[in-house]
Amino acid sequence: MLRSCLSLLALCFLIPLHAADLSIDTGHGTRVWTTAQLLARPDAQHISIPADVAFRRDMQYRAVPLTALLPALKTQDRLQFVAKDGFSVDLPASLILNHAGAEAWLAVEDPEHPWPALPDNKGDAGPFYVVWTHPASAQVSTEQWPYQLVRIQLTQSVATRFPATAPEATLPADSPVRRGYQVFQRTCFACHTLNGQGDSHLGPDLNIPHSPTEYLGDDTLRAFIRNPQSLRRWPEAKMFGFPTQESLSDADLTALLAYLHYMARHKVIP
Known part of the structure; x- marks a missing residue:
């Protein structure tokens, strides 16, 4: 033995x-x-x-x-x-x-x-x-x-696989919400779901039950996305943040917030 x-x-x-x-x-x-x-x-x-x-x-x-x-x-x-x-x-x-x-x-x-x-x-x-x-x-x-x-x-595309994350088709092509949806896919969707849809569950859902835009002001939310530790010190946190213009430009961050505000008015309860 x-x-x-x-x-x-x-x-x-x-x-x-x-x-x-x-x-x-x-x-x-x-x-x-x-x-x-x-x-x-x-x-x-x-x-x-x-x-x-x-x-x-x-x-x-x-x-x-x-x-x-x-x-x-x-x-x-x-x-x-x-x-x-x-x-x-x-x-x-x-x-x-x-x-x-x-x-x-x-x-x-x-x-x-x-x-x-x-x-x-x-x-x-x-x-x-x-x-x-x-x-x-x-x-x-x-x-x-x-x-x-x-x-x-x-x-397939995110909108095809997860339609509850997509803005309405009636939005203009140049809408900042549409741009924000593309930014969301590139930056947030790797860890979070939205309206209960998505592949990854590392982070909380960003619309259900509440969008972060409903409990954080835009300035605070901007600071949090740039540096998550600026809001809460948590050594075990996995979110790196997007501290530089190369990782997330100010214009893209503004568009992302526009998308999150829009989706807060378009909740789909899973």
């Missing part, structure tokens, strides 16, 4: 704790990549990311160009990135295929050289993490750096 226990314990030390599988489906069947397979790809290379979004410092990664893992991706496609902690974010293929100079990479954690823990007790970023070189050139937001990935898959 003792020998069996010791054998199992030894096996645990031999198995890389951070090795994992990543499932990718772009509409042509699911492909599962292992950590070892990704690290061994001929297009894997070492890249440097200054001021990494998750780690908040310069980082070095072994990474694969994301487009190389997404065969036959079309500009009009949308992809859903799902993390093991429930985080889920949709990215338009047009962002990944952009010609502005930003490039998306799949960083792969080497089990023999694990990444450090995330700051503020937020756990691990591995085993797979989408990082960007030159993100500002394509206005890549902080929420578009998904980590702890387990799955990437083709999806």
Whole structure:
């Protein structure tokens, strides 16, 4: 019995704790990549990311160009990135295929050289993490750096999948509410639901039973979105905030508030 226990314990030390599988489906069947397979790809290379979004410092990664893992991706496609902690974010293929100079990479954690823990007790970023070189050139937001990935898959538009989050079709095309809806999808929908709809439940619903616009003034809400700790000090909080113009411009923040005010008048009880 003792020998069996010791054998199992030894096996645990031999198995890389951070090795994992990543499932990718772009509409042509699911492909599962292992950590070892990704690290061994001929297009894997070492890249440097200054001021990494998750780690908040310069980082070095072994990474694969994301487009190389997404065969036959079309500009009009949308992809859903799902993390093991429930985080889920949709990215338009047009962002990944952009010609502005930003490039998306799949960083792969080497089990023999694990990444450090995330700051503020937020756990691990591995085993797979989408990082960007030159993100500002394509206005890549902080929420578009998904980590702890387990799955990437083709999806439909947010309005199609979750109609209770969409403004009414009668709104003008240039309405700030429509712009705010796009900002909401890029910045908030990765962690929150709205009107009970959405993939991720890391944060509370932003309309049911109350919209934050109903209990916070716009100035306070702006400050909270920029820096959540400015309202309540909570070391375990997962929301990073959007402190810079690059992560969320003032104009986009104004549009986001317009969308939240609008949706507060269009509640759908789940």
